[in-house]
Amino acid sequence: MPDVRHDSSITEFQQKRGGDSAAFFVPFLTPDMTLLDVGCGPGTITAALAGIVGMAIGVDIESNAIATALRLATGAGLANLAFVEADMTALPFEDETFDAVFFHAVLYHQSEATLTRALAEARRVLKPGGLLGTRDADVGGNILHPELDGVRLALDLWQRWYEHDDPKALRFGRRQSSILRARGFTPVWAGASYVNHSADAASRAEAVADARRSLLGLAPQLLRKARATDDEIQAALAGWDAWGRDPDAVYFRCRCECVARKD
Template sequence: MPRETPKYHVGQTNNIVNAFAKRTAEDSCAYLLSSLTPDMTILDVGCGPGSITIDLARHVPRGHVVGIDIEAAASTLDKGRTQAQMEGVMNVEFRTGNGYTLPFPDDTFDATHSHQVLHQIDDPVHFMREMHRVTKPGGFIASRVWDTGSWILHPQDEGITSFRTMTQRINSERGLVPFAGRNLHIWARKAGFEAGRVKISTSTMTFRTPEERIYVGELFRAISQESDFATMALKKGYVTGEGLERMAEGWQRWIDDDDGPFAWINFELLYQK
């Protein structure tokens, strides 16, 4: 049985949310965009601060987009509302709701989307069933998931290695599937998707320039200091405050290293119902 409410264990502190608010439809769901038409209705599940949601609304100017996230993200959704108003995007709205029990009738949306959500929750199969349920026949279901085993970073750093060990240990205790991306098509099959209609693609995110290193390095620094991962690791005695500080210092060393690339692979599912 799924949890009553899915929980995003990275947390939603200001630094983490501000990093997520820099994402766009083009860099996060390009695999979906060619399937969109101007009058579509779209649901963005687990939308966070809504920057992707707002961009999706721009791609369906005669349609409508709904971004939904859990109640704990209410203040984060306010950021999306504010951004949409400031940018004059009127065909988008944000609501609180549970991805395990989406508050919409069957066959409501032309497309249902989630970005980097399924590997953070304890029952991705149930979550995908709900995405399937609210999507109209002929509509599209799209989800992108980081494969946690595809981490490629140079140079190696003891602090960053400790960070990765900490997050993997916490995820394992939470019962999450390691190497999530490569399980995406399996979850879809278990959720009742017809195998012949499941399209899987991959894309690589690469961070090499000073600006790119600052973006991702500051995000992981924030996770090592402020996230639920850090709180849980401290509570369980897996790490000390000094250990968390060494992780943050490791990320800062990587940010400052002009020879430091970082890349990972995302798996992307596109399904026409």
């Protein structure tokens, strides 16, 4: 089984996300719903959704992520927010428990077999007519300027770390509707949005700092598995530094979105 795709730098980056990541799903939610956030990470999105639905539960297989989420829940003081350490392919809930299930930046990392099992579990715990919301990456939609070799290399190194076996996985986002339909869901809405890492000088500096922290954190694993060389890692770091010095640099990261129903 592949290593769990969690890392302290990834968790730290996830903590900066919140309600914007689930904005597309909000119009479909109501205050009487019970919602499950699968692969919740540090829980920031789950907490945002708890302000909209009756009950929000986040699950993640990574104990460090759940520990962070539990600290968030304690600090937030929300009675309708809970977190459970669990495998998305074997959810610890009864059939037809939830009105809505949400996946953010989770499914495109998975093998075909894991993806099928995870969506089967989501369908099992959904009530009849329940809603599934998915938001995931599509590298073909990213917008980058200037297109520096070092930054492109950095993006490639992150994909090597995820060890995608299927080349189509990198364009998972645009295929979400067909993937969900093939697994027993009926898509009812599709769209896309961008994460803006270049709104101003401060956000560009933050993007460079995040990129450097992530690359340095993942470097030992990439080197140990012979998926990158030290020269490549140094070139990627230099690329981000150069990108950050350009006052007109932009990086818009594409996220495709889909809402489907369990019929």
